[in-house]
Amino acid sequence: MSLLLPVLVRGINNLSDARYCAGMGADGLIFTLDPSLPGAVDAATVKELAGWVAGVEIIGEFGGTMPVSEINRLVEECSLTRVLLRDSSQPVTAYSALTVPAVLEIPQMAAYDGEYHQQAQKSFTAALPAGFELLTRALDFGPDASTDEGYRIMAGAAATAPLWLSGSFTPETLPALLAAVQPAGLILQGGDEIKPGIRDFDELEALFEALEE
Template sequence: MALIIPVLVRGINNLSDARYCAGMGADGLIFTLDPSLPGAIDVATVKELAGWVAGVELIGEFGASMPVSGINRLVEECGLQRVALRQLPGSPLSVPVLLHVPVFALLDGRFTEEVRAQYAALFPAGFELTTTLDSSLSATLLPALANHAQQMPLWLRGAIAPESVRALLEEVRPTGLILEGGDEIKPGLRDFTELESVFEALEEE
């Protein structure tokens, strides 16, 4: 299935999600590997799930409690191509970074060219930004997000509705979208209704 924009899916914790998202054209799967974060899974689970999929990027998500040495170790153990971070690390990482930035930090002008240069120095392997859209975000603020998306790679996650996703992409022109995985109802049984509607809205015509 070919999609009109790159898609990552975060919170992957079961085989149903891993195989479904890979089959629907997702470019990458994000696994929560920091034990301090909700829904974290272990190395063995990541390796097991990764063994069932091919052609997708493997990404680990980490919070503030995980030291860089621990992140780099898990990068090697799990064969990760990138990591997703929720705040700045204390030292450089061995792979490219998806750095989450609150949407208000982008909209109020604090993410300046000088700040981008500082981040570039901290992430020698490269970095891209992610931000979360809230359903209450006014459409009048989307041009400001579009301005950031023109200056550097920006991924959107959060309030992404199938009926409006194409208009959102046209307005902001992000690098890609980050969708949310979910839990199985029971082993091997998963309701993909929400994910399926978004994937179908993103399918190339």
Template structure:
């Protein structure tokens, strides 16, 4: 099995049954029912709930379960920073997570081990552009994450040469890109980089039941297949 193949399978399992997007899409920071239902209805393959209380925008497990219960046919993913593997696995079971997103920062020296589900692992752009580091990380993580893994990072700059390099990285292991902000950028990334998928940002309701989806709608529509 190729590096990250298990994660790719998880996130692609519903793609051809229910979606018509040029790339799989995950939506991060889900904290309200408007976002959960809208994104699922627009073809998002997964919803990401911040379950680490030390991260901005965190929701508790009960809220995540409640919001997830209103949608069907999407992956439910938990986002974590400095949380130990056993606690992550407890929340995986409690919330019915199909995957986890692991954030990194300058103070982290190791990743949680023994996770029960595939992981999306953050890689800073400055490191992902070092191909020696990238290929070494693939080898290390293949052994450390038998359930499967993928990388995610901020979207690359618009230069065609750099995007061709990022496209070559995306062929070595599943690579998800955070962003983009506009529909045109989303379509351009889909055609030039061919990442495993895009990670978009959810938002807050203006008031219960009222949410402005203008930016998300533009990206979804740009990725919609004819």
């Protein structure tokens, strides 16, 4: 299945999700490997689940307090190809010693703040270590979901640096969002099994079908 743009799925913690998302064309599976974050899994689980899928990136998600040396150790142990960094109070340059590319999650308000972007256009992008991209939550669509202003704000943010979007996407709003904003990619949310081997994929299936090329 070929998708309109790169898609990653975060919060992977079971084989059902791993195999389903890989089969639907996701480019990568994100496992929370930082034990301080909700829903964390251990390295053994990541390696076991990764062994059942092929053709997808295996990505680790980490909080802002884990030392880069420990992240790099888990990168090697779990054969990660990229990392997702969240809730970080450290300057972005603190991650320059990472051994793989990274996606840095930034707060929604910072991502779409006008003054922030004026400064970013001058210096922030240049300060990003090589291989870094950004992630933020898409502006929530209310009753005026299709207004040009909302899309213009998000498109301005995406023009500053490679920008991935997460959020409560719907099949109805995705086509206009992608056409107007042109993000680097989308990050969808995985879920828990109802019981081992049983998982409701209705919401994910609708999104993947809306993203089918």
